[in-house]
Amino acid sequence: MCCSGFLKIMMFIFNGAIFLAGVAILAVGVWVKVDSGSLLGVLDNIKDVPAELGQLANVAYLLMGVGGVLLIMGFLGCCGAMKESRCMLMLFFIIILIIFIAEVAGCVVVLVFQPLAKEVLEDLSEKVVDSIQRDYGKDESLTSLWNGTMEQFKCCGYRNYTDFDGSPFQEKPTNPTYPPTCCIKTETCTAAAAERSNVNGCFTMLLNLIEDNAVIIGAVGLGIAALEIAAMVVSMVLYQQIGNK
Template sequence: MGCFQFLKFMMFAFNGIIFLAGVAILGVGIWVKVDSGSVLNFLGKIDNMPTELSQVLNVGYLLIAVGILLVIIGFLGCCGAMKESKCMLLLFFIIVLLIFIAEVAGAVVILVFRPLAEELFNKVGQAAVKNIKQDYGNNTDVTGLWNSTMSTFKCCGFYNSLDFEGSPYYKSHNNTFPPQCCLNSGSACTNGTITGCFPKIRKLIDDNTAAIVGVALGIAALELCAMAVSMILYCRIKSESV
């Protein structure tokens, strides 16, 4: 097998996996949005599954978008390699390049403008706390989303349990916090002992920084290899057609 044929095979195999993954993700996303009743029944059969996890249905839109993107990339890569289509290979290269540039730009923004990011997080925190105090216990969507988040991450409020003081839930439950805020959920929660969601998620990210950076570098390396192979095939096909 020559080098050109080997690159074609690797391009086909790699993008075939991407295509199948995209189809699977797209299928799950469509199922979540179209057959929401079955999803809720499935979640309801899982032991100790919080009923508020029905909010997971909103993730369907994200799954559909990611699935479509992966299907397009995988299709262009597979067909472009096997049919030796310059147009498809070039489109594949451009799409992956745009994704790579967006990732690099995002990393630069996070590193260079970290102080601004801290300020942004503070503003988000203020908005989140205001949202809790106004709507938690009164708005079912807001209440369900916060309950789902707190149950999943074992946290309480955005910063801490004090975020719930003055909320509709706090007032209607004799000045007590949600049960997720106390270790002993069997009794009324009058003194929150669980860490806030923002500090807990931030600690989780800090503790796994090395793994996150490693995964990001691995994805970037795969993208660079995919772009290099697609451009090699493109140039080879172009030279043979001349």
């Protein structure tokens, strides 16, 4: 009885942690989805985006899906332990095993994609710049997206300020030569001021975002995987003990 009570407590602890992880991942997924200034939103406005990079635009749905599944897993594990339901414990074990295998596969994909990220983004450079020079200042949706992205990440253009040369933005006499984010000071953003400011392009920021998030995702994935393995072991021991009663 004492051992059974201890296992129940461990199940509550593990599944409580999994439930909280699900809430956090779901919240991040919702934030990415509603954040119109996200760098990932730029991909939706570029034609012929490479398939590998285009999949990053769906990261919000992936995060929301994983978060939702973790919430269900945490609920099943806690209820199964509390009600001593072998059916719920077995269902919990199967789901968590499937998720564990999917996480391993996802980590492999991240590890494979990360070294290719710089090469893919460099190949995309010409298409993104063409889009800026063709539509920035004319297409309100794309202009708003780029303005939000540049303001949020303190970057200018895809490569640098010269990406805006020849764009519709420069054709309006009321506009400065370049967007304000291309200059550090609040002065009129002329070519000379933009050159002095030397603001990084959003290509650099996007590459850093991918690399930093890959490390974070890997660390979080390892932590969740450890919890899942422990929860699977405890759930099977508890499942066996309930069956022996």
